[in-house]
Amino acid sequence: MNKYDVVVIGAGLGGLTVACQLAQANKKVLLVSSGAGTLLLASGCVDVLGFQPMDSREPIKNPLDKMATFLTENPNHPYTFTGQENMETGLNAFLQLVNRSSLNYQGSVHRNWLLPSGIGAIHPTCLAPLSLANGDLSKGGTMLLVGFKELRDFYPMLVSQNLNEQKLGVQADAVTIDAPAPIGGNMNVTPIELARAFEKADFRREVVKAIKNSKVIKSSGKGYDRFGFPSVLGLNRHAEVLADLEKQLGKTVFEISTLPPSVPGRRLFEGLRQTFLQLAKGRFLMGTKVVDGTIEKGRVTQIRIDTASELKTIKADHYVLATGGIFGGGLQTDLTGKIWEPIFGLPVVSNSDRHTWFADGFLEPQGQPVNQYGVKINAQMNPVDESNQPLSENLYLVGAIIANSDWTRGRAGEGVGLATAAAVIKQISG
Amino acid sequence: MTTQSNVDEVTLSIWDQVQYTADLCVKCNICTSFCTVANVTDLFPGPKFVGPQAQRFRNPHEISVDSSVDYCSGCGVCTLVCPHGVKVMEMNAKARYKLYKEKKWLPIRNRMMGRTDLVGALGSAFAPIANAVLSNGPIRQVVETVFDVHRHAAFPPFSFETFQGWCKKVHKKSKLVSDKRVVFFHGCSINYYEPYLGKAAIAVLEHNGYEVIVPEDQVCCGLPLLSNGEFDAARDKAHTNIDSLVKYAHQGYRIVGTSASCTLSLKSDYKHILDIDTADSELVARQTYDISEFLLELAEAGTLKTDFNPIEATFPYHSPCQLKTHNIGFPAIELMEMIPGVTIKHMQADCCGQAGTYGYKKEKYQIAMDVGKPLFDQILETGSKVAICDSETCRWHIGKATGAKMIHPVELLAQAYGLLNYGKTTKS
Numbered sequence: 001m002n003k004y005d006v007v008v009i010g011a012g013l014g015g016l017t018v019a020c021q022l023a024q025a026n027k028k029v030l031l032v033s034s035g036a037g038t039l040l041l042a043s044g045c046v047d048v049l050g051f052q053p054m055d056s057r058e059p060i061k062n063p064l065d066k067m068a069t070f071l072t073e074n075p076n077h078p079y080t081f082t083g084q085e086n087m088e089t090g091l092n093a094f095l096q097l098v099n100r101s102s103l104n105y106q107g108s109v110h111r112n113w114l115l116p117s118g119i120g121a122i123h124p125t126c127l128a129p130l131s132l133a134n135g136d137l138s139k140g141g142t143m144l145l146v147g148f149k150e151l152r153d154f155y156p157m158l159v160s161q162n163l164n165e166q167k168l169g170v171q172a173d174a175v176t177i178d179a180p181a182p183i184g185g186n187m188n189v190t191p192i193e194l195a196r197a198f199e200k201a202d203f204r205r206e207v208v209k210a211i212k213n214s215k216v217i218k219s220s221g222k223g224y225d226r227f228g229f230p231s232v233l234g235l236n237r238h239a240e241v242l243a244d245l246e247k248q249l250g251k252t253v254f255e256i257s258t259l260p261p262s263v264p265g266r267r268l269f270e271g272l273r274q275t276f277l278q279l280a281k282g283r284f285l286m287g288t289k290v291v292d293g294t295i296e297k298g299r300v301t302q303i304r305i306d307t308a309s310e311l312k313t314i315k316a317d318h319y320v321l322a323t324g325g326i327f328g329g330g331l332q333t334d335l336t337g338k339i340w341e342p343i344f345g346l347p348v349v350s351n352s353d354r355h356t357w358f359a360d361g362f363l364e365p366q367g368q369p370v371n372q373y374g375v376k377i378n379a380q381m382n383p384v385d386e387s388n389q390p391l392s393e394n395l396y397l398v399g400a401i402i403a404n405s406d407w408t409r410g411r412a413g414e415g416v417g418l419a420t421a422a423a424v425i426k427q428i429s430g
Numbered sequence: 431m432t433t434q435s436n437v438d439e440v441t442l443s444i445w446d447q448v449q450y451t452a453d454l455c456v457k458c459n460i461c462t463s464f465c466t467v468a469n470v471t472d473l474f475p476g477p478k479f480v481g482p483q484a485q486r487f488r489n490p491h492e493i494s495v496d497s498s499v500d501y502c503s504g505c506g507v508c509t510l511v512c513p514h515g516v517k518v519m520e521m522n523a524k525a526r527y528k529l530y531k532e533k534k535w536l537p538i539r540n541r542m543m544g545r546t547d548l549v550g551a552l553g554s555a556f557a558p559i560a561n562a563v564l565s566n567g568p569i570r571q572v573v574e575t576v577f578d579v580h581r582h583a584a585f586p587p588f589s590f591e592t593f594q595g596w597c598k599k600v601h602k603k604s605k606l607v608s609d610k611r612v613v614f615f616h617g618c619s620i621n622y623y624e625p626y627l628g629k630a631a632i633a634v635l636e637h638n639g640y641e642v643i644v645p646e647d648q649v650c651c652g653l654p655l656l657s658n659g660e661f662d663a664a665r666d667k668a669h670t671n672i673d674s675l676v677k678y679a680h681q682g683y684r685i686v687g688t689s690a691s692c693t694l695s696l697k698s699d700y701k702h703i704l705d706i707d708t709a710d711s712e713l714v715a716r717q718t719y720d721i722s723e724f725l726l727e728l729a730e731a732g733t734l735k736t737d738f739n740p741i742e743a744t745f746p747y748h749s750p751c752q753l754k755t756h757n758i759g760f761p762a763i764e765l766m767e768m769i770p771g772v773t774i775k776h777m778q779a780d781c782c783g784q785a786g787t788y789g790y791k792k793e794k795y796q797i798a799m800d801v802g803k804p805l806f807d808q809i810l811e812t813g814s815k816v817a818i819c820d821s822e823t824c825r826w827h828i829g830k831a832t833g834a835k836m837i838h839p840v841e842l843l844a845q846a847y848g849l850l851n852y853g854k855t856t857k858s
Binding site for chain 2: 003035182188190191266282285288310329
């Protein structure tokens with residue numbers, strides 16, 4: 001039987017950040033996750049608050065300016081429980097953490113980058129890798145968006161036309177090129193494969209050659225202020241790839257988020273994973289399911305994990321539940337309308353009538369009711385019951401598992417993850 | 431990330447449960463993005479395509495839909511990273527078995543590779559000749575042409591004295607007798623190639639007060655047969671081992687091994703790939719420990735001896751795929767860092783490429799080298815002459831590619847305990 005200071009369950013943004021920071025503070029931390037986590041399905045950016053009211057089309061310039069009205073309108077949002085201080089602490093701690101590795105994140109809680117999304121909408125976000133931040137639309141100017149015939153999940157023309165129609169002060173053109181060997185002709189290519197190809201110098205050289213020889217550049221004869229690519233510019237050697245492309249093109253180069261698996265998400269996952277492995281002497285059980293946890297007299301006494309050969313009991317002083325919402329697997333559902341938290345059996349605020357889970361439209365401005373479902377917390381991040389009585393004083397919740405997170409709407413998902421992470425670290429470190 | 435199906439509630443064999451996990455796939459492609467093989471070659475389209483996606487077209491009564499599954503190395507990273515619980519690697523192993531079963535005859539090469547015990551026994555008996563043959567360029571070229579075994583693939587020299595032979599001749603008479611006992615599962619590599627590692631393991635266990643039982647009727651774990659498509663022969667090995675080990679397991683003794691892949695077979699593959707699900711197999715699985723896992727538990731209980739001599743060095747360490755699948759983390763790191771002066775640098779690689787017998791095969795050797803490249807580069811970057819890994823074929827492959835002397839974590843412990851002369855013969 002193993003004994004730890006803290007067990008963190010879940011390896012998304014919140015779980016990894018909490019685990020790294022506690023390990024940095026010399027806690028004996030075990031990180032357990034049932035897979036590689038949702039970062040691989042995320043943009044790799046840190047959204048804090050993008051729109052207020054949530055259904056507004058006008059992106060927020062400074063999230064803190066709008067926080068008070070946001071919380072008045074959404075009194076049960078997790079930010080109410082973390083407070084603004086934890087949000088700032090969480091973001092700063094994240095910046096310090098990731099910039100220890102070769103990642104280069106830019107931004108602050110006081111300002112949103114306005115980034116072009118994969119369909120040419122505006123993605124307001126506080127922290128972004130340099131390569132994505134370079135695409136900030138508020139800088140204006142001209143840009144050429146480059147796509148690859150082989151990458152079927154990214155259409156530069158869709159992005160450029162949508163950007164131009166919104167009259168944002170940028171003028172975008174688009175070009176689709178045939179990817180050079182070894183990608184060329186492979187119509188089943190994933191962003192990761194393309195990213196690995198970009199790590200080869202001759203591949204980049206051929207790409208640049210194809211861009212310079214493209215009709216749009218040759219016929220117009222004009223130069224562009226910036227060049228935008230889908231986010232496939234290298235994986236492990238991303239900084240080198242970005243610098244080399246900027247050198248060859250002589251201009252700023254930026255990336256635009258693509259469909260999963262997300263390359264910037266993978267870079268962030270790897271950065272945090274390797275940081276944790278080094279800090280915590282390898283105490284990361286990836287691909288290990290937590291089968292159950294026991295709460296007795298208001299405290300978690302143990303969890304059990306599924307190893308190759310047996311259910312193993314693990315004990316710790318503190319337990320952090322960062323398993324995500326329905327999307328992340330932290331909440332389970334079935335056809336009868338039941339929604340439950342599978343490890344500790346925590347009460348989930350939800351509606352058992354499945355017909356009430358969804359709004360009529362997929363992109364309904366009011367959002368999907370199902371995204372509000374989750375576990376209620378108090379200011380200590382402990383789960384509470386319907387009458388707000390804490391269920392366990394040494395169990396803390398982080399991220400999308402918390403009720404009213406509604407991470408798809410208002411663009412606050414990662415902010416909730418980091419703010420709750422900061423609040424939890426304060427609780428555990430005292 | 432998705433709603434769990436109710437598969438577990440229906441009474442299905444372990445195998446059917448594995449197959450049905452295909453329904454949990456949401457096609458997020460996370461597995462593809464981590465796949466070590468698909469990232470270096472087009473011959474393997476990736477775990478999502480070959481695993482859950484192809485699974486929908488697989489029918490036990492019809493011929494296999496796709497032969498590319500043969501290019502899966504079985505490293506298992508897909509199963510580890512899948513957030514939805516799809517048993518991709520296990521599914522592929524089964525599909526590969528069926529693919530081979532449909533062939534009129536299995537390549538002699540695969541039959542050879544599967545029988546590490548037979549090859550080992552022959553090679554060991556004629557070690558001087560066998561070693562001369564294996565290190566002879568022109569002969570290896572002929573072997574490649576005739577048997578499709580790549581001429582540059584790393585084969586360690588056979589040991590003239592088998593580990594079992596040493597145990598019978600020497601260890602049995604001189605071993606520590608104690609009321610604390612463990613069973614040692616040595617596997618083929620220690621028996622025929624690396625007896626010194628087995629001796630180091632026994633030395634470390636005895637140093638900590640354990641009497642070490644080495645059952646004479648243990649056989650190859652069966653993994654090489656399994657990964658070369660011979661499930662029935664692998665099952666025979668499995669049953670022999672379970673029968674050999676269960677009597678000790680009944681007495682509460684732990685079964686420890688230095689080979690992360692052999693111990694994984696006992697812990698999990700017998701059940702999840704070979705479909706052996708009996709009370710005996712369950713008990714053996716539960717009592718089986720990777721040696722570092724076992725020693726770290728002693729350390730956590732405060733009973734591990736810490737009379738280590740300092741070793742002032744930083745060592746690169748690669749944790750093999752098979753160890754990751756134990757779901758025990760990387761106990762060797764913490765253990766080795768208990769030695770004063772030792773710093774372990776955990777290499778950032780999901781696989782070395784070798785994957786058991788995969789990298790020996792002519793058509794897969796280059797893939798194995800390409801998969802391992804980032805790891806090789808990292809090891810070379812450290813400048814260390816010694817690198818550490820818990821799995822034998824990985825050690826041989828990495829050693830050949832980097833020139834580093836490869837050791838098992840337990841060898842470092844033996845050195846720190848001052849036990850390297852135990853059993854008199856040591857690695858030169």
